Structures are given as structure tokens and as C-alpha cells.
Amino acid sequence: MAEQRTLADPDVDGDKPDAVVVRDALGVGGAVGLSGFAFGVTSAGSGLTLVQTCVLSLLVFTGASQFALVGALAAGGSPFTAAAGAFFLGVRNAFYGLRLSEVLRLTRAVRPFAAQWVIDETTAVALAQPTRRSARIGFAVTGLSLYVLWNLTTLLGALGAEAIGDTDAWGLDAAGPAVFLALLAPMVKSATERAAAGLAVVLGLGLLPVLPAGVPVLVAALAAPVVLWARGRHVRGSVR
Structure with a gap:
């Protein structure tokens, strides 16, 4: 019987070249990372400062939770209910982490840093790979490219929102929810x-x-x- 090359047998080299994994991961990171601009605009339009907006992307780094937080604040919700909604949306990342821990088998020293990148996109790319090596590459490249681009476009979006003034007048208050729905729809x-x-x-x-x-x-x-x-x-x- 031919040897099956899957993550169930991670020591076997897969047929997928590293360059292909990197290309696919960069494609996902680049496409999704650009939506950070919508978050920056939405966050600034909801009343958060430039620093608060950027810190959210740097530390929270999960789009659904970020959009839920600023959306609730913009609608006049209390910080408690806004944070609670963001928290419950982010809980799914903990379950992703349990699965990825088995797939990636990272060292204890690396796990706390890798946890910051456990989101929908990195999980999808990692689990789509045939071997542990390619899963690690896919996870790392997707996480790095998405984190850098998301934070950069968040900054640009917040600066742009401050420059144009009233985001409601331009209809940019709907940009965040629209992007979130566009990302969510293919998963249903x-x-x-x-x-x-x-x-x-x-x-x-x-x-x-x-x-x-x-x-x-x-x-x-x-x-x-x-x-x-x-x-x-x-x-x-x-x-x-």
C-alpha cells in the first residue's frame, strides 16, 4: 500500500513545495490584511483615538472581535457589553489553539508568541497543509504577513478617518460590518x-x-x- 502523506504522519515529506505554501499564505495574509483599513476607519469613526485603535490591532488582533467592540461602542453601548461581545467572539480562537497545538507541535518557548497569531486565517492555512513542516510554514507566513499588514492598514485607516472628519457623512461607518460579512459569508x-x-x-x-x-x-x-x-x-x- 502506498504511504499516505498527511499530518497524521508528520515526519514524511509532502509533495507541496515550500514556495507554494509561502505563496498561498502570502495571498491569504495580503487579501485579509487590507481589511484592517476598514477597521481603522470604523474605530476612529466610533470615537476611539489613533493610539487606542492601533493598540487594539496590536494586542487583540482578531478582526471579528475588534469590529464587534468598536461597533458596540459606536452604537452607545457600555464598555462592559462591548468587551463581552468581543470576548465571546474571540473564544473560538482558543479551540483553534487546541487543534493547532497537535498539528504544529511548537516548543514551549515559542507557543506564547504563536498564540497571538491563532486566528481564522492562520488556522485554515495550517490545517490545509499535508505535513507538519508545511503547516508550520503556512502558519508562520500567514501570521506574520497578516499581522504586519493588518496593523499598517489600521494605522492608515485611522489617519484617513481623522483627515476626512465625519465618517458617517461618507458612509464609511458601514465599511467594517461590510468587510466582516464578506469574510464570513464563504464560511457558511x-x-x-x-x-x-x-x-x-x-x-x-x-x-x-x-x-x-x-x-x-x-x-x-x-x-x-x-x-x-x-x-x-x-x-x-x-x-x-
């Missing part, structure tokens, strides 16, 4: 994911007029466990 593929996304939209928009800013996002997060529970009941009923 299965019927379960579509149901969870649809329910989250209904909850978020329906509760927007009656709950304080930032709280509808937290309630919308309940859509996923509700849909999974309903699906589980349906599957058990079909088995019977």
Missing part, C-alpha cells in the same frame, strides 16, 4: 451553519430596538447552541 456552507447564521441575524436585528447596544450581539451568540440542540434532537428522532 452547511444547512446547520446557514440556520445558525439566520437565527443569529433574526435575534440580533429583532432585539436591537429593545436592548442596550452590544447586548443583542451577546444574545445572537445563543443561535449556535440552539441550532445544534435542535439538530441533535432531529437526528436522534430519525434514528428511532
